[in-house]
Amino acid sequence: MFEWLGITPQALVAQLLVGLINGSFYAILSLGLAVIFGLLNVINFTHGAQYMMGAFLAWIGLTQLGGWVGKPDWEVNYWVALVAAPLIVGAIGILIERFMLKRLYHLDHLYGLLLTFGLALVIEGMFRHWYGISGESYSAPEALQGGIRLEGLGLFLPKYRLWVIVASLTVCLGTWFVIERTKLGNYLRAGTENPKLLQALGVNVPLMITLAYGFGVALAAFAGVLAAPVFQVNPVMGSNLIIVVFAVVVIGGMGSILGSIVTGVGLGLLEGLTKVFYPEASSVVIFVIMAIVLLLRPAGLFGKER
Template sequence: MSEIFGIPIQAFMGQLMLGLVNGSFYAMLSLGLAVIFGMLNIINFAHGALYMVGAFMAWLGLTYLDLGYWQALVLAPLCVGVFGVLIERTMLQWLYKLDHLYGLLLTFGLALVLEGLFINIFGVSGQPYSIPDEFSGAFNLGFMFLPKYRAWVIVSSLVVCFATWYVIEKTRLGAYLRAATENPKLTQAFGINVPLMVMLTYGFGAALAGFAGVLAAPAIQVSPLMGSNLIIVVFAVVVIGGMGSILGSILTGIGLGVIEGLTKVFYAEASSTVVFIIMAIVLMIRPAGLFGKEK
């Protein structure tokens, strides 16, 4: 059997794939956080909870309404997005003039409330969500078996991330977004409805978290705590990539997922801390993050 650095190639490639899958989730979630932070100046601690709500919507849809995976993939993000818009209109919009800390506290509180509600109703144990038939089985790549669903998670999240990046960096709407992020008052004085954009941005970030939640449902068990398990690593990703950088959050998310996966192969004990070690090193060398700009 062939080996890489003394590790069987199957084990190596398997962990690399798992790393890419985790990295895809990190990328989607940190992208949403970055977009929201740029526009609203709010560190959205409710992001993990919104991801969990997305996964639960898929599960609830399947269990009670007989809605399949594909319907959930469209409807759940929409519902979470609308929920995000409601949060922004009823709560967040009153905090923009205050310190960052208030937005952080409010969203942290929201996350606790949402998790509490779901734990109360569904308990802490996970709900199974089976992989849709189209994705059962695996591709035989010769040197390894690649489960089809994992391939789908990686591909679809890459498509969503780069589509978001493209819209923000290359289109007219994106130019409005970048302008409103940089100088909201002046941008509004040019006739652009900035408050509306802020509201939709939060809704979009929430929808992205919901989308990631649906993607995660068949891969991980659907549980009220799935968001808080993931979000701590995602915040580390955002810090490493640089707060507010779009491309930075995507690349860092995928990269760290891979590093975490490979650490499992070489030194499994460090796999859950490696991200934080990297965070500490990056903060020492580049306090604004790898892709961030000093302010």
């Protein structure tokens, strides 16, 4: 239909698929940021580093750990990593919240931002020191290798990429469901609105805040494991992605759960479309939209004015 522009349907669908995959990562990362921002009022700049840690833990489990324990054949496979890496990174996040972030809540929000930014630099620096920046490759698990050929469209759909979309959207919608439809979610929304009062009504809000940070961070690590077979595993993979994710969060509205999912996927698709129609703009289109949204609706598309 766009032949007159020199665009084939194959290119269009292929780019939309790439866009959908990127959008899935944006969604899951901005969702974690939204959960954290909602309860802690902290913009978690460590998010990218935690995503990178997820990917690295998966890679370490698969290729390094066996050697460390003296059994070179032994490995932690992808499926175990998909559960274990978020748990480990989430637990580290809980320690960060308990021993560092917690001390800053009575100060201006800027201090939380500075702390998490500093931590991101430290974590990335450590991984750079240990593994260099050349990047490691991680192969998709056997069950998800190969792909499906769509003869009609002349397209090849890699199975792993479809899995990424399904897995991240499932996790996003599951999180949304818990927050919007369950008792625990009621606590979370009430805590976002007025944490002091919720605590005066008998809810252990400090514990909730710790767990919310752990959960948000675990989402980042989950995205990291998902990303390991798609992108190169390297210490700066998070800082490259996280800048776009912050733009997504600003567009969707800080702290909005549904907003972060919808905007994440939507902007990924839009980026894909831009690659088809005007490739030169594809790396800036999200930031242009961010500027426009900031001008017209400073609280974001789904955000509430505070």
